[in-house]
Amino acid sequence: MYDSIILRSVARLMLPILLMLAVFMLLRGHNLPGGGFIGGLVASCAIILQLVAFGPDFARRVLRVNYLSLAAFGVFFAAVWGLPALLTGQPYMTAFWIPDPIPGVGKIGTPVLFDLGVFFGVVGVTTQIALLLAEERNPREASDAGTAAP
Template sequence: MMFSVILSTASRYLLPLLLIFSFFLLLRGHNEPGGGFVGGLVAAAAYALYFIANGVYEAEKLLKAEPIKIISLGLLIAILSTIPSIIIGQNFMTGVWLDINFPVIGKIGTPLFFDVGVYLLVLGITLKIIFSLAEEDK
C-alpha cells in the first residue's frame, strides 16, 4: 500500500480525536442522536483510518488487545448488564438506574453498560474483519 506522510501524520492526531468523538456519541446516545452502535462504528472507522495510513501491523500494535477479546468483552458486559434486574427481582432486562447524576456521564444504569457492550462488540467485529482481510495480503 502506498505510504503518505501527510495521511500518516494526520491519522496520529485524528485517531484520539475520533475515539473521543465515538465515546461522546456513545454517552449522549440516550438523550441525543448517537448510541453504542454508531459509536462503535466511528471508533472502528478511526482505527481503519490509522490502518490505511500506517499499515495493519502498526494498527494492531496500537490497538493492543486482540479484536476477538474486545468482542468477547463487549458481549460479556452486555450479558452482565442483564443480571442486576434478576437480582432485584424485576423482569429480565429491566433497566436498573442509580439515582445520582454524575458529571459528563449523566445517570448510570444497566442500559448504559449494555450500550458499552454493544460499542465494544461493534468495534471488535469491524476491526476483526478488516484486520483479517488485510493480514492475508502478506
C-alpha cells in the same frame, strides 16, 4: 496501503479526535442519537484509518488487544447487565439508574453499561474483520513467491 505523507499526518491527527468522538457518542446515547453501536463504529474507524495509513502491524499496536476476545467480552458484558432485573423479579433488561447524575457524564445505569458492552463488541468485530482483510495474502502473490528463483 498508500505511501502518502498527507494521509499519515491526517491519520495521526485524527486518532485522538475520533476516539474522543466515540466516547462522546457512547455517553450521550440514551438521551440523544448515539450509543454503543455508533460509538464503536467511530472508534473502529479511528483504528482502521491507522491501518490504511500505516499498515496492519501499526494498527495492531494502536490497541494491544486480541480484537476477537474484545468482541466476545463485549457480548458477555452487555448480556450481564440484564441480570440485575431478573434478580429483582422483573423482566430481563429492565433498566436501573443511579438517583443522581454524575457531572459531565449524566445518569449512569444498566442501559449505559449495556451500551459499553455493545461498544466493545462492535470495536472488536469490525476491527478484526478489517485487519483480517488487510493481512490476507493475494493468491497470485503467494504463487509467485513459491516459484521465484533464489
